[in-house]
Amino acid sequence: MNSQSSTPASIVIATRESQLAMWQAEHVQAILRSRGHAVDLLGMTTKGDQILDRALSKVGGKGLFVKELEVALEEGRADLAVHSLKDVPMELPEGFVLACVMTREDPRDAFVSNQYASLAELPQGAVVGTSSLRRQALLQALRPDLHIEPLRGNVNTRLRKLDEGQYDAIVLAAAGLMRLEMSDRIRAKFDPAHMLPAAGQGALGIEVRADRQDIIDALAPLAHMPTWLTVTAERAVSRCMGGSCSMPLAAFGRFEGDTLHMDAAWGDMEGQKGLIRVQASAIVTDFATANALGEQLAARLQAAGAVPAAPKQD
Numbered sequence: 053m054n055s056q057s058s059t060p061a062s063i064v065i066a067t068r069e070s071q072l073a074m075w076q077a078e079h080v081q082a083i084l085r086s087r088g089h090a091v092d093l094l095g096m097t098t099k100g101d102q103i104l105d106r107a108l109s110k111v112g113g114k115g116l117f118v119k120e121l122e123v124a125l126e127e128g129r130a131d132l133a134v135h136s137l138k139d140v141p142m143e144l145p146e147g148f149v150l151a152c153v154m155t156r157e158d159p160r161d162a163f164v165s166n167q168y169a170s171l172a173e174l175p176q177g178a179v180v181g182t183s184s185l186r187r188q189a190l191l192q193a194l195r196p197d198l199h200i201e202p203l204r205g206n207v208n209t210r211l212r213k214l215d216e217g218q219y220d221a222i223v224l225a226a227a228g229l230m231r232l233e234m235s236d237r238i239r240a241k242f243d244p245a246h247m248l249p250a251a252g253q254g255a256l257g258i259e260v261r262a263d264r265q266d267i268i269d270a271l272a273p274l275a276h277m278p279t280w281l282t283v284t285a286e287r288a289v290s291r292c293m294g295g296s297c298s299m300p301l302a303a304f305g306r307f308e309g310d311t312l313h314m315d316a317a318w319g320d321m322e323g324q325k326g327l328i329r330v331q332a333s334a335i336v337t338d339f340a341t342a343n344a345l346g347e348q349l350a351a352r353l354q355a356a357g358a359v360p361a362a363p364k365q366d
C-alpha cells in the first residue's frame with residue numbers, strides 16, 4: 053500500500069467493546085473531532101474468530117486483543133487503535149508504530165473494598181483478589197499474611213466478584229476506575245513507593261500502521277512528551293527484562309524538571325530472592341536518553357539478582 057501524506061477525510065478508530073476500551077476510543081474521537089476531523093468507531097467483538105489466518109500469521113506480539121485491532125489496521129478497515137499502554141507488548145509487530153502517547157491519568161494502583169478502608173486495615177489472612185504477578189509480589193512484600201487469590205475479567209467483572217463476597221479487597225488501576233466514573237469505589241490509592249505501578253500504567257498509546265504518515269501527522273498534537281518519555285523509560289526496563297505479564301515487574305518514572313527519577317522492582321517467582329528494588333535518575337530529554345535510563349535500571353535489577361526472561365533476538 054502506498055504511503056499517504058494528505059489530511060485524512062475521515063478517521064476510523066478500531067476498538068474493543070469493553071466499557072474501558074470504548075471510553076478510551078471515544079476520548080480520542082472527541083479530541084480529534086474538536087480538531088476538525090470526522091471520526092468513526094469500528095467496534096470489534098471478542099478475539100480469535102475475526103482474525104483471518106493470513107493476517108494472524110503476520111502479526112506477532114502477545115495480547116490477542118491487540119492483534120485483532122492490528123488486523124483491522126493492516127486491512128485498512130481502520131486507521132488507528134487506542135490502547136492502555138500497559139497492555140501493549142514492548143515490541144510492536146513489524147509495520148506498526150506508536151504514533152503518540154497521551155497525557156497520563158493517575159498511574160497508581162487503587163485499593164478497593166466494601167469493608168476496609170486501606171491495606172493496613174485488612175485483618176490477618178484476609179483474601180485479596182488480583183491476577184497480576186506484579187501486584188501479588190508487591191502485596192506479599194507488604195503483607196506476607198494475606199491470601200492472594202486469582203481475579204480475572206474486565207474492570208466490571210472484577211468489581212462484581214468483589215461485591216459477591218469472594219474477596220475482602222481487590223487491587224485495580226486507579227486510571228481505569230476513574231475513566232469509568234467509578235472513583236467512588238476507590239478506598240485508597242497506594243503510594244507508588246509501596247505498590248510500584250506497571251510500565252505505562254494510566255497512559256494511552258495510539259497505534260497506527262507505520263506507512264500512514266497522514267494519520268501520524270493528525271495525531272501529533274495529541275502527544276504529551278513528558279509522558280511519552282517517561283513511559284519509554286519504563287517500557288525499556290520491561291523490554292530489557294524480557295518482561296511480559298508472566299513476570300512480576302514494575303517500573304515507574306516521574307519528572308522533576310528535566311530529571312527523570314525511576315523506580316523498578318522485580319519479584320522472584322520462586323520466592324527465594326523476594327522482591328528486588330532499584331532506583332536511578334538521569335536527565336532525560338529525548339527517546340535515546342529515556343531508553344538508556346530504562347536499560348540502566350534493568351541492568352541494576354539484574355546485578356541485584358533479577359533474572360531476565362529468554363532474550364529476544366533482534
Ligand SMILES: NCc1[nH]cc(CCC(=O)O)c1CC(=O)O
Nearest residue numbers: 136138224225227228253254255
Ligand atoms: N490489564 C488490564 C488493564 N489494562 C489497563 C487497565 C487500567 C487503565 C490503565 O492502566 O491505563 C487495566 C485494568 C487494571 O489493571 O486494573
